[in-house]
Each structure stands twice: as C-alpha cells, then as structure tokens.
Amino acid sequence: MTSKRALFITSFVLFVFLGSVGVVVFYNNFSPLFKASNGPVNGDSVIAKVGAENLYQKDLDYELSLHPQKDDPQTSETILQKMITDSIVLQGGAADNLITIDSTIFNSPTKDYGKRIEAVTTVKEGVLAKAEHTKGTVISIWFRNNDYIGPLGLEKSKQVAYGKISALQNQIASGKITIDQAGEMIIKDATLAQIDKAWTNNAIFHFDATGTDRISFSSQFDTILRDLKPGEVSEVYLARNVDVDPNKRYEALYYVGQVLSKTNSGNLSNFDTWLSQKRKLYEVTH
Numbered sequence: 486m487t488s489k490r491a492l493f494i495t496s497f498v499l500f501v502f503l504g505s506v507g508v509v510v511f512y513n514n515f516s517p518l519f520k521a522s523n524g525p526v527n528g529d530s531v532i533a534k535v536g537a538e539n540l541y542q543k544d545l546d547y548e549l550s551l552h553p554q555k556d557d558p559q560t561s562e563t564i565l566q567k568m569i570t571d572s573i574v575l576q577g578g579a580a581d582n583l584i585t586i587d588s589t590i591f592n593s594p595t596k597d598y599g600k601r602i603e604a605v606t607t608v609k610e611g612v613l614a615k616a617e618h619t620k621g622t623v624i625s626i627w628f629r630n631n632d633y634i635g636p637l638g639l640e641k642s643k644q645v646a647y648g649k650i651s652a653l654q655n656q657i658a659s660g661k662i663t664i665d666q667a668g669e670m671i672i673k674d675a676t677l678a679q680i681d682k683a684w685t686n687n688a689i690f691h692f693d694a695t696g697t698d699r700i701s702f703s704s705q706f707d708t709i710l711r712d713l714k715p716g717e718v719s720e721v722y723l724a725r726n727v728d729v730d731p732n733k734r735y736e737a738l739y740y741v742g743q744v745l746s747k748t749n750s751g752n753l754s755n756f757d758t759w760l761s762q763k764r765k766l767y768e769v770t771h
Contacts, residue, residue: 697755719742
C-alpha cells in the first residue's frame, strides 16, 4: 500500500511539474507581450516589424519602465501601438526629407531612445509647418469684460460697442482704412473706457493659425475666418467670453476679422491626415 501511494504522489508531482514547464514554454515561445510585462528574457529579441524597422524587446521594456501602470498587460499592447506609430512617423519623415534616420535612432536594439523621441517630435513639427496656414488680423470691442459692466449699463454698452465696430467694419470692407488702422482707432478712442477698462489691450491681434489651431474665443468665428478668402473681411460677430464653466459664458464682445493670406500644401491639413496617409505605406507584423 505504501509503495503504491508513494508512486502515485511521485507521478502526480511529476505531472504538475511537466504541466508548469509546458505553460512556461508556451509563453516564452508565443507571447512577447507577456514577457514584456513580466520581465524580459532577451532584450534583443524582435517583437514587431514596421516597414523597414524591427522593434525590439528592449524598446518595449524601456517604454514600460516610464509608465505608471507598467504591470498591467494592456499597457504593453498600448505602448507597442505607440512604438509602431513612432516608427511610421520616423520612416515617413525620412521619406519626406524632414529628418535623416540611422542606427542611432532607428532599427537597432542599441539606439539612443531619447534621441529617437526628439526625432519623432521634429517630424511632427515639420509636418505642421507644411500644413495650411491662415494669417490675418482681428479687431474687437468688449462691453462686458471679466463680468465688468460700466456706468452705461449692459444694454447701452452693447449698443455703443456694436455701433463703433460696425462703422469700422464698413470702412475696412470698402477699403477706406486697413484693419490695422481700425485697431489703432479703437486704441485711441478713450470713450471706450466706460465699457471696457482694458479696451486698448483688447483692440487688435494678429494670428497665424495652422490646421485647426484656435484663433479667437469662438470656434464658430474661427470657422468663419478660415472660410474667408485672402483680403476678405468678416461681418461683425457677437461672441461670448471664455470660462471653464460653460454655464458662466455670456455675450461679451464684438469681433471683426480679415484674412491676409492662406497657404496650403495639397490636401495636407494636419498631422493626423499625414499620419493616416503614411500608415498605408508601411506593413506592420507582430
């Protein structure tokens, strides 16, 4: 009886041991992301290929070391996708002559990762520099700045602001004055102090907007400006203040804007458009 029981226990232990070894072998051979989240076995092993570049276990380990949730298996997959995107950015940037790539930042397990990250940023900035630029000028007159309502009262202040900026808009549109001259006229109009204490600072600003950059307090007015042709002047636009609480927004000022120039390189409007085009060019396997 004793020998049979001993034989049974020995067989059971051997079965459990071999099963454990099988699980380990399975994960070692077929799950590089599992290894990344539980400690690398070989930092020089390739975990993905993007176009002409191999991505290495060492790259993933480094990225994971900087992440606060590095022990979460999902984090490994998220970071791998980020690494794939970075590779596409670098290869696309090199193809567009925005950067030069070599083994110090590309396709090497011994790359300088800090330098690689800087190169990705350089490409993004280069792409945005080629995107659509809209340049122009905006004048404004406030009648309720920082919730200040002057001695004329809200409705009268609003009427004064509209009357003055409407007259200026007519003169700009007819070519009698430039928009910069209109801005100077607002600055010199001391009567505006009764509706906006900071009227001189708010009178005029110039913009150079790329892609979907914000221009003014109003996204709707920004769209109006982008739709203008060079030289065109907007109608007077009633805008609200900007506040972190949407419920505290109120009518506060009038805008008039003019687009002076627009540049556009083909269909390239922003970085996301560029990146989506590049993704089609580089095969990803992992």
